[in-house]
Amino acid sequence: MGVIVEQFPLYAQGFLQTLRICLFSAVGALVLGTILAGFRVSPVPPLRMVGSAWVTVFRNTPLAVVLFAVAFGLPELGVNGSYFYFGVIGLTFYTAAFVCEAVRSGINSVSAGQAEAARAIGLTFSQSLSLIVLPQALRTVVPPLGSVIIAMIKNSAIVGAFGVGGDLFANGVQLTSAQGYAAGAVLIGVLLGYLVLTIPGGILLGVLERKVSVAR
Amino acid sequence: MTTSVLYDAPGPVTRRRTLISSGVAGVIVLVVIALVVIRLAGQGQFSGELWGPLVNPFDPSFLAVWRLLGQALVATLVAAALTLAFSLVIGTLFAVSRITANRYYRWLVVGVIEFLRGVPVVIAIFFAARVLPEVGLDLPILWYLVIGLTAYNSVIIAEIIRAGVASLPRGQAEAGYSLGLTRGQVLSSILLPQAFRVMLPALISQLVVIVKDTSLGFIISYEEFVRTANIIIQTLHNPIQIYAVVALIFIVINYALGRLAEYVERRLSRARRTAVAPADPGTLDTAATGGA
Numbered sequence: 001m002g003v004i005v006e007q008f009p010l011y012a013q014g015f016l017q018t019l020r021i022c023l024f025s026a027v028g029a030l031v032l033g034t035i036l037a038g039f040r041v042s043p044v045p046p047l048r049m050v051g052s053a054w055v056t057v058f059r060n061t062p063l064a065v066v067l068f069a070v071a072f073g074l075p076e077l078g079v080n081g082s083y084f085y086f087g088v089i090g091l092t093f094y095t096a097a098f099v100c101e102a103v104r105s106g107i108n109s110v111s112a113g114q115a116e117a118a119r120a121i122g123l124t125f126s127q128s129l130s131l132i133v134l135p136q137a138l139r140t141v142v143p144p145l146g147s148v149i150i151a152m153i154k155n156s157a158i159v160g161a162f163g164v165g166g167d168l169f170a171n172g173v174q175l176t177s178a179q180g181y182a183a184g185a186v187l188i189g190v191l192l193g194y195l196v197l198t199i200p201g202g203i204l205l206g207v208l209e210r211k212v213s214v215a216r
Numbered sequence: 217m218t219t220s221v222l223y224d225a226p227g228p229v230t231r232r233r234t235l236i237s238s239g240v241a242g243v244i245v246l247v248v249i250a251l252v253v254i255r256l257a258g259q260g261q262f263s264g265e266l267w268g269p270l271v272n273p274f275d276p277s278f279l280a281v282w283r284l285l286g287q288a289l290v291a292t293l294v295a296a297a298l299t300l301a302f303s304l305v306i307g308t309l310f311a312v313s314r315i316t317a318n319r320y321y322r323w324l325v326v327g328v329i330e331f332l333r334g335v336p337v338v339i340a341i342f343f344a345a346r347v348l349p350e351v352g353l354d355l356p357i358l359w360y361l362v363i364g365l366t367a368y369n370s371v372i373i374a375e376i377i378r379a380g381v382a383s384l385p386r387g388q389a390e391a392g393y394s395l396g397l398t399r400g401q402v403l404s405s406i407l408l409p410q411a412f413r414v415m416l417p418a419l420i421s422q423l424v425v426i427v428k429d430t431s432l433g434f435i436i437s438y439e440e441f442v443r444t445a446n447i448i449i450q451t452l453h454n455p456i457q458i459y460a461v462v463a464l465i466f467i468v469i470n471y472a473l474g475r476l477a478e479y480v481e482r483r484l485s486r487a488r489r490t491a492v493a494p495a496d497p498g499t500l501d502t503a504a505t506g507g508a
Contacts, residue, residue, distance in 0.1 A: 043226070043234050046242040060424070060470035061463045062431035064442045069463060072455035076259045077252060154336035161338055161435050169339055176346055183346035191335060198334050 033099025
């Protein structure tokens with residue numbers, strides 16, 4: 001177990017890198033996913049097609065394939081950047097598809113009467129969506145959205161493995177490969193890092209869930 | 217229209233407005249696609265040199281490339297099938313022990329399940345490949361991948377099965393007990409068979425997650441699609457083309473599995489209207505959260 005104490009700076013640095021990847025990707029995925037969900041329920045067919053194509057592609061492709069495709073594809077489109085940005089972009093694109101589906105099922109869970117009432121007082125599509133339906137949908141969406149984000153935190157390990165490096169997982173790999181520490185001990189340290197993120201995340205989610213839940 | 221909750225059946229003005237915005241949005245989408253295509257064409261990404269090995273049967277590399285991709289497909293399916301088989305068996309054991317556990321050690325079962333659920337799959341795979349040899353268990357790489365994937369998927373399947381058992385009407389178990397069956401008999405011959413049936417859609421969705429996660433084998437040099445793609449790229453230097461094909465293969469397999477799950481779900485909810493409706497897997501369904 002000595003490795004966790006000896007190499008604590010490396011663990012801490014990895015933890016911060018993981019946190020950075022997760023924060024950027026979470027914000028990006030929530031924004032992009034909500035926009036895509038809006039596309040998927042909009043009355044405009046081309047936008048609906050974009051939404052469902054996105055979901056079909058990114059939900060059925062492994063994250064590792066998405067990451068490599070982004071890293072090889074974006075430079076050809078003239079977008080250059082570090083592996084860190086490619087990693088964040090890949091994770092964002094991938095997670096956005098799941099956020100989109102969570103938000104969409106939340107929108108569908110709002111009872112029809114609400115939207116009908118909104119229309120009856122003359123609200124437009126975007127008004128009824130943003131003022132009536134989305135605020136209510138968000139309540140139902142919180143639990144699945146939380147699960148998506150927690151899954152994303154775990155997926156950030158794949159981003160590290162794919163070459164971003166410097167995160168919890170990549171630093172753990174480095175400790176076992178290059179520095180020859182026993183894998184078991186290194187593993188425990190790495191897992192602790194992820195648990196520090198996911199367990200409070202789960203608790204926060206539970207609190208949030210109770211807070212926003214309403215009897216319907 | 218399925219989304220009609222949000223808007224009325226459109227009148228003439230709205231129809232015209234929808235038509236116009238459809239036109240505008242369609243043009244924007246097409247322009248974006250055209251820009252990407254032009255850009256890629258400008259970089260020579262549609263050249264026969266890069267696509268030939270994948271689409272032209274007369275290309276000298278064609279056979280070799282597709283043989284490698286075929287091997288990758290087999291490697292992926294073998295890993296996924298083994299993971300599914302082990303996860304079903306171990307998951308059922310987990311579910312049964314969680315359901316029947318005496319409260320003095322139930323916390324232990326719940327603890328193990330919650331712990332394994334919290335471990336990122338990629339870490340489970342990597343450390344299976346590192347820790348097991350350290351303790352003297354030298355296996356072919358395939359097995360490290362299967363062990364890592366099983367560690368995660370078995371507890372997810374356990375939770376799916378448990379949710380399935382919980383969704384059954386109480387009368388099912390009561391009828392069993394009243395016939396004089398023991399607890400184990402009630403579970404194995406009454407509850408579990410029905411739970412499997414009810415949760416079949418969720419189990420198929422989980423198979424999508426398993427197929428996707430086999431791609432993590434590249435971390436331990438298991439020759440599935442990602443690893444194979446990276447090997448091919450080293451000689452042919454056509455990453456975009458190879459990854460487009462690999463992504464397409466995954467999309468076809470997983471889309472078909474997804475549709476199968478939907479089909480089974482529809483059938484179940486039609487056929488079992490009298491007894492049990494398919495339970496909502498809810499947040500248990502990792503296929504809905506991005507898995508891993």
